[in-house]
Amino acid sequence: MTDMNTGTPPVPVVDRPRGEVVLEARGLTKHFKVRSRPQRGQRRTRAVVHAVEDVNLALEAGRVTAVVGESGSGKTTVSRMLAQLTKPTSGQILLGGKSARSYGIKAYRRKIQMVFQDPFSSLNPVHTVRYHLARPLKIHKRAGDKTGASDAVNALLTRVKLDPPDQYIEKLPHELSGGQRQRVAIARALAAGPTVLLADEPISMLDVSIRLGILNLLGELRDQENLAILYVTHDIASARYFADTMTVMYAGRVVESGPSLEVTDNPQHPYTRLLLDAAPDPEREAPPEIQARGSAPSLINPPSGCRFHPRCPLAMPICAEQLPPDISVGEGHVAACWLRHDDYKTNTGTTTLAGDSPA
Amino acid sequence: MSAITGPAVAAGMEPVLDIQGLCVDYGRGRNATHAVIDADLTLHRGEVIGLAGESGSGKSTLAYGATRLLRQPGIVTDGSVLFTRDVSRPDTEIDLLDATPAELRTLRWRDVALVFQAAMNSLNPVLSVQSQLTDTLAAHRPHTTKRERIERAAELLELVGISRDRLKSFPHELSGGMKQRVMIALALALDPQVVIMDEPTTALDVVTQRQIMEQIISLRDRLGFSVLFITHDLSLLLEMADTIAIMYAGRIVETAPARRLFRAPRHPYTAALLESFPSLHGDRKVMTGIPGSPPDMRKPPKGCAFADRCKYALPRCTDEQPPLASPAIESGGGRQVACWLHEENALPDALSAPEPGTEPAGTARESFGGPR
Numbered sequence: 129m130t131d132m133n134t135g136t137p138p139v140p141v142v143d144r145p146r147g148e149v150v151l152e153a154r155g156l157t158k159h160f161k162v163r164s165r166p167q168r169g170q171r172r173t174r175a176v177v178h179a180v181e182d183v184n185l186a187l188e189a190g191r192v193t194a195v196v197g198e199s200g201s202g203k204t205t206v207s208r209m210l211a212q213l214t215k216p217t218s219g220q221i222l223l224g225g226k227s228a229r230s231y232g233i234k235a236y237r238r239k240i241q242m243v244f245q246d247p248f249s250s251l252n253p254v255h256t257v258r259y260h261l262a263r264p265l266k267i268h269k270r271a272g273d274k275t276g277a278s279d280a281v282n283a284l285l286t287r288v289k290l291d292p293p294d295q296y297i298e299k300l301p302h303e304l305s306g307g308q309r310q311r312v313a314i315a316r317a318l319a320a321g322p323t324v325l326l327a328d329e330p331i332s333m334l335d336v337s338i339r340l341g342i343l344n345l346l347g348e349l350r351d352q353e354n355l356a357i358l359y360v361t362h363d364i365a366s367a368r369y370f371a372d373t374m375t376v377m378y379a380g381r382v383v384e385s386g387p388s389l390e391v392t393d394n395p396q397h398p399y400t401r402l403l404l405d406a407a408p409d410p411e412r413e414a415p416p417e418i419q420a421r422g423s424a425p426s427l428i429n430p431p432s433g434c435r436f437h438p439r440c441p442l443a444m445p446i447c448a449e450q451l452p453p454d455i456s457v458g459e460g461h462v463a464a465c466w467l468r469h470d471d472y473k474t475n476t477g478t479t480t481l482a483g484d485s486p487a
Numbered sequence: 488m489s490a491i492t493g494p495a496v497a498a499g500m501e502p503v504l505d506i507q508g509l510c511v512d513y514g515r516g517r518n519a520t521h522a523v524i525d526a527d528l529t530l531h532r533g534e535v536i537g538l539a540g541e542s543g544s545g546k547s548t549l550a551y552g553a554t555r556l557l558r559q560p561g562i563v564t565d566g567s568v569l570f571t572r573d574v575s576r577p578d579t580e581i582d583l584l585d586a587t588p589a590e591l592r593t594l595r596w597r598d599v600a601l602v603f604q605a606a607m608n609s610l611n612p613v614l615s616v617q618s619q620l621t622d623t624l625a626a627h628r629p630h631t632t633k634r635e636r637i638e639r640a641a642e643l644l645e646l647v648g649i650s651r652d653r654l655k656s657f658p659h660e661l662s663g664g665m666k667q668r669v670m671i672a673l674a675l676a677l678d679p680q681v682v683i684m685d686e687p688t689t690a691l692d693v694v695t696q697r698q699i700m701e702q703i704i705s706l707r708d709r710l711g712f713s714v715l716f717i718t719h720d721l722s723l724l725l726e727m728a729d730t731i732a733i734m735y736a737g738r739i740v741e742t743a744p745a746r747r748l749f750r751a752p753r754h755p756y757t758a759a760l761l762e763s764f765p766s767l768h769g770d771r772k773v774m775t776g777i778p779g780s781p782p783d784m785r786k787p788p789k790g791c792a793f794a795d796r797c798k799y800a801l802p803r804c805t806d807e808q809p810p811l812a813s814p815a816i817e818s819g820g821g822r823q824v825a826c827w828l829h830e831e832n833a834l835p836d837a838l839s840a841p842e843p844g845t846e847p848a849g850t851a852r853e854s855f856g857g858p859r
Contacts, residue, residue, distance in 0.1 A: 198692040198693070198694065199692055305780040307780060308780075335541040335542055335719065335780075335781075336541065336719055336720070336721065336760065336763050336764070336776075337541060337759065337760060337763050337776050337777035338776055338777070338780065339763065339776060340763055340765075340774050340775060340776030341775070341776045341778070344773075344775065344776075362692065362693065364693075364767070365764065365765045365766065365767050366765055368765060368766075368767065368771070369765030369766075369771060369774070370765075389771065392767060393768075402694060403693060403694070404767060405697075406693040406694040406696070406697040407693050407767060408693075408720065408722040408723045408725070408726055409722070409726070409766075409767050409768075410722055410725035410726060410749050410764075411766065411767075411768060412726065415701070415726075416697075418694070418697060418698065418701075420694075423662055423664065423692075423694070423695065
């Protein structure tokens with residue numbers, strides 16, 4: 129453990145080179161059909177939840193991409209589509225440049241693995257750690273004979289820092305702590321030998337003191353094994369700590385994306401600003417001014433134009449009329465906001481967001 | 488939030504709920520698990536105390552034990568919980584642990600109300616918001632008329648920022664944040680002196696969470712009740728609580744005013760916990776969290792429960808339990824720490840930062856004014 133208050137050296141994460149794009153989503157869209165409650169005197173209608181709309185995302189080898197948003201923003205649906213657990217309504221998923229559909233599901237899963245939110249329910253309570261890890265090795269034919277399988281299981285446990293492996297291998301899930309269980313779940317994902325890990329809120333069910341241990345483990349896997357990691361989270365502070373790039377979603381659309389320090393330190397979309405202001409921050413001297421009241425809209429009839437406009441303190445008439453284009457606001461930093469558009473920058477009299485003024 | 492300098496804090500030096508030496512076991516006899524051990528906590532009038540700890544540290548057990556809401560096999564084995572309704576009248580003081588069921592029934596909710604964990608599920612799904620609010624009023628204030636009760640229910644909803652035409656709504660018609668607000672309205676229905684909130688915002692989005700927290704603090708400022716706020720999220724407490732108590736393995740290991748706890752932690756666990764929250768500002772630093780995991784409460788260690796995860800542990804730490812005491816390093820009161828490092832004069836730099844307020848004015852803000 130590093131010393132606590134005497135600053136540890138900053139990690140040169142900012143300079144991590146851009147990797148080769150392993151998994152890419154283009155125009156990913158998901159509409160869920162639901163039956164809505166019949167209004168009085170009317171027939172039962174079929175409605176559509178516009179859960180994810182036109183999302184572009186590229187996961188690069190050796191880098192962590194965070195998808196940040198509130199519940200209902202579509203972030204989990206995106207990761208489920210990438211895992212081919214949910215079929216996209218439209219859009220493309222490319223694995224290594226080839227359409228995901230051209231792979232058989234097993235070949236696809238060999239490359240793409242998931243780590244789930246709740247390690248208390250994602251492991252089978254009646255099976256040992258050994259079974260959990262030997263099974264994917266066998267299914268994906270990565271272990272050979274019996275001794276080979278045993279060695280491979282040991283190696284997996286060592287990779288996730290469950291050391292010595294003998295101490296854990298015969299344990300049942302209930303004999304492990306939450307952090308240890310999540311490590312087993314990560315080891316299980318690694319067993320298939322994937323190039324991409326999709327981690328959906330991997331730490332939100334864990335105790336605060338062990339969360340960083342799991343994030344650091346995933347960070348090591350990224351660096352040492354050149355894994356591409358998708359980190360889905362509602363916690364923007366942990367995304368800032370852990371991710372190389374960040375994509376902020378609101379009501380099914382990407383509102384801002386870019387290098388994660390750039391997005392959190394210089395947010396260009398009012399929604400990103402709202403998320404940052406609302407996050408707990410003990411270093412804040414005065415309470416933040418939360419300007420965007422209200423809550424996320426219904427996705428059955430999403431707002432026209434920018435989906436954030438009904439809550440946005442800086443909304444202009446155009447925001448309700450037209451969907452904002454993706455506007456480049458820095459190197460690799462894109463915001464979908466009319467305020468950043470050349471034609472409207474002057475309308476607000478300022479190019480900074482309200483609340484940008486020094487604290 | 489006016490948490491730090493709120494008017495209620497200055498005035499609130501009279502204790503409302505004084506928990507002393509509280510011990511709670513699960514089970515009896517030799518197999519008993521000691522879930523809360525010798526906990527002291529004093530809640531003053533108008534104060535917000537945050538109780539933080541990991542899951543299994545006993546923070547909820549402490550609150551339920553103190554209010555006699557524990558179910559079997561939970562048993563309060565020792566201690567006292569003095570509740571004072573009116574300071575000028577000593578006869579209004581009552582020890583909750585000795586109270587008769589009848590006394591408890593009138594006292595609960597009227598004086599001490601609770602907002603439960605997973606509050607979104609603690610509303611009755613088949614009753615409207617109105618009937619849940621008026622039922623409570625009818626039970627405790629039977630002399631009121633139905634019309635008065637409905638009017639009061641509407642007032643309560645408006646108090647928490649929900650319009651009164653939502654009275655007829657059922658829980659499933661409300662969003663998570665609104666359900667949480669209804670729960671808070673329900674807790675405030677009888678003008679309680681103490682509101683115990685057990686993880687009230689855990690399941691909510693950050694924006695909703697912030698709005699609820701602001702609401703709690705502004706209601707506190709207006710109505711002057713005291714809050715015992717239980718959460719695992721220390722970063723949330725640092726912004727809103729007046730005083731913070733940190734629990735670890737059934738014991739309170741440090742209590743201090745929120746700002747002082749943040750600027751100058753005195754217990755290694757507090758310091759390590761503060762280092763477990765990534766910052767929203769400045770350079771990215773490697774943070775490690777806390778290695779290891781909390782002890783098995785069925786087999787508690789002999790000495791300090793944190794010793795095997797503590798990087799400063801002394802030989803004494805594994806043998807003897809440190810008492811909760813004022814640390815020698817501080818002249819002023821208001822802080823208590825249970826750690827041998829203070830007595831053995833073995834304080835590392837990380838735990839001997841100067842008290843905020845003793846440093847030159849202005850430096851604190853500069854050093855934390857990262858780019859936003």
